Amino acid sequence: MDYRYPSSIEGDDDVNLNDTEEMVDDPLCNPDKPVKVSFEEITSAAYKIRMGIKNTPCEKSHLSDLTNMSIFLKKDFLQHTGSFKERGARYAMVMLNEDERKRGVIAASLGNHAQAVCYHGYQLGIPVTVVMPLIAPIMKIQKCREYHANVVIEGNDMAEAKKIAYKMSREKSLTYINGYDHPHIIAGQGTIALEIMEQVQNIDAIVVPTGGGGLLAGVSVAVKMLNPNIKIIGVESERCASYSKAMENNGPVFTPIEGTLADGLAVPEVGFNAWETSRNHIDKMIVVKEEWIALAILRFIENEKCVVEGAGACGLAAILAGQMEEFKGKRVVLILSGGNIDTTILGRCLERGLAADGRLIKCRVTVSDRPGGILELCKLFGSIGVSIKDVIHERAWVASDVFSVEVKVVCETRDYAHSVQLRDLLNSKYKIVSFENFPDKDEFKYNCGSLLYS
Structure with a gap:
């Protein structure tokens, strides 16, 4: 089917474009007249x-x-x-008539739709303008420029970028391509x-x-x-x-x-x-x-x-x-x-x-603050093959006694079963042990490499 913008949007002499703010933003995405694609x-x-x-x-x-x-x-x-955005972008552009191709198209996008429109516009020789909000990734902005598109960085979010893009489409008679509803x-x-x-x-x-x-x-x-x-x-x-x-x-x-x-x-x-x-x-x-x-x-x-x-x-x-x-x-x-x-x-x-897989663990252990106390804890981790990624020790907020220190450890295990082994070992050696967000066994039906759930 040949979907076209109403003539009033394309610049009918009887319509004042300044009045189009009262109309729906995109005539092809009209809540009062939705299109059912066949x-x-x-x-x-x-x-x-x-x-x-x-x-x-x-x-x-x-x-x-x-x-x-x-x-x-x-x-x-x-x-x-x-x-997948290339599929729709390609079809939307091959369906343009000659006049629309010469004038060019415009779209608003954070990245994927923008890249698809820019790439296929370049392949088909159609001028492309994309409006990308300030939060758009630099890598995606650069990709659009590599496809020789006119990239406009404006708007704090997608809602603002879309308004800017549609305003530009009216002012410059560019065909606006909605990224998901055209x-x-x-x-x-x-x-x-x-x-x-x-x-x-x-x-x-x-x-x-x-x-x-x-x-x-x-x-x-x-x-x-x-x-x-x-x-x-x-x-x-x-x-x-x-x-x-x-x-x-x-x-x-x-x-x-x-x-x-x-x-x-x-x-x-x-x-x-x-x-x-x-x-x-x-x-x-x-x-x-x-x-x-x-x-x-x-x-x-x-x-x-x-x-x-x-x-x-x-x-x-x-x-x-x-x-x-x-x-x-x-x-x-x-x-x-x-x-x-x-x-x-x-x-x-x-x-x-x-972390969600139970392989990145954060725990707190209260150990002796005497020489060798933290070393003993680290050796315990190493004895079962747990890799320590970070260690922080704290004295001021330990209420038990002045000869203890709380050690926070971020470590990496092989799988959930390995994390359980670490937890049991620490509880057997120290009186005060706590884990932050230790994963629930019942959540791990699909934990790769672990036989704990059989």
């Missing part, structure tokens, strides 16, 4: 973008035995710019489902990372048309659960978001077109905690040698958290939607994942 549109998109998009692998995961599921990983982080974007994202259906047989469920809902909408329409028995599972972080709130509200509603490892899903309101397209096709929506996302990132690196961002790890996070137990023994596809994780954030994720 299966035919998705198949058309697949044909038209086939020369510019990689058909990424969907392979069985090494995590299958660990989780007692046949897990298949759709590795769309292997697209040129590192995310009908062509939704159709383009749905092409990933067509590939999955060809690559994996007898699928029981497909797990889709969910933010603004564009990917979920496209995938759900395509899958339910081809096989309505396949379950569509959406997954989002508890810190940006906008789709779950939309389900409670029976429609998109503004949802305050917090900082999250799944920053690619941090959209405060589900798209109206995405909601209208997907709402009758979703079988389950899962909300995961941040620690499970961090653990999933760690698992992908250690078991699959895949570096994925928080959004892409959410599907595995749902499994590790025990929120998909009904699919034990079933065939499940996880969409690894992106791999553009900042190296600094990756380091934090790995440490948080190790």
Whole structure:
């Protein structure tokens, strides 16, 4: 279908553009007239973008035995710019008419959508402007500039960046491309489902990372048309659960978001077109905690040698958290939607994942302040192969006696069972021992390399 902006937005002589503030920000994302994307549109998109998009692998995961599921990983982080966003961006731009191509396009994004639009605009010879907020990662800003885009760094957050981008689109007659709710974007994202259906047989469920809902909408329409028995599972972080709130509200509603490892899903309101397209096709929506996302990132690196961002790890996070137990023994596809994780954030994720996995431990032990007291404690750690990462000792706040010192130790163990061994050893040697956030045994059904849970 040929979606076009109303003539008034393109500069009709009878309309004062200063009055458009009273209109919806994006005419193609109108809450009063939502667009339901069809299966035919998705198949058309697949044909038209086939020369510019990689058909990424969907392979069985090494995590299958660990989780007692046949897990298949759709590795769309292997697209040129590192995310599935290229599919929708490519389709939205190939559908522009000649006049729109000459004028150019504009988008607002923190990173993945911006990179996708910039890259495919460069490939197709279409001028691109992207508005990125001040909090956008420097690496992603630089990538957009490498694709010869006009990068505007303005706005404290995505909401402000989006307003600036739309204002510029009106002033300069640029086509605004919404990153998750433009009908062509939704159709383009749905092409990933067509590939999955060809690559994996007898699928029981497909797990889709969910933010603004564009990917979920496209995938759900395509899958339910081809096989309505396949379950569509959406997954989002508890810190940006906008789709779950939309389900409670029976429609998109503004949802305050917090900082999250799944920053690619941090959209405060589900798209109206995405909601209208997907709402009758979703079988389950899962909300995961941040620690499970961090653990999933760690698992992908250690078991699959895949570096994925928080959004892409959410599907595995749902499994590790025990929120998909009904699919034990079933065939499940996880969409690894992106791999553009900042190296600094990756380091934090790995440490948080190790802590959630019971392998990074922080404990406090009160020992003798006489010569050799701390040395004896350190030897005890070394005797069972525990690696000490940091040691801090404190005298002033020890109330027991003046000949004692409290030692705080951050250490790394092999697995949860090793951490339990350390805890038992310390309790047997010292009277005052405490652990901060020692993980619960019942949470570790999928702890790699440990036989404690059998």
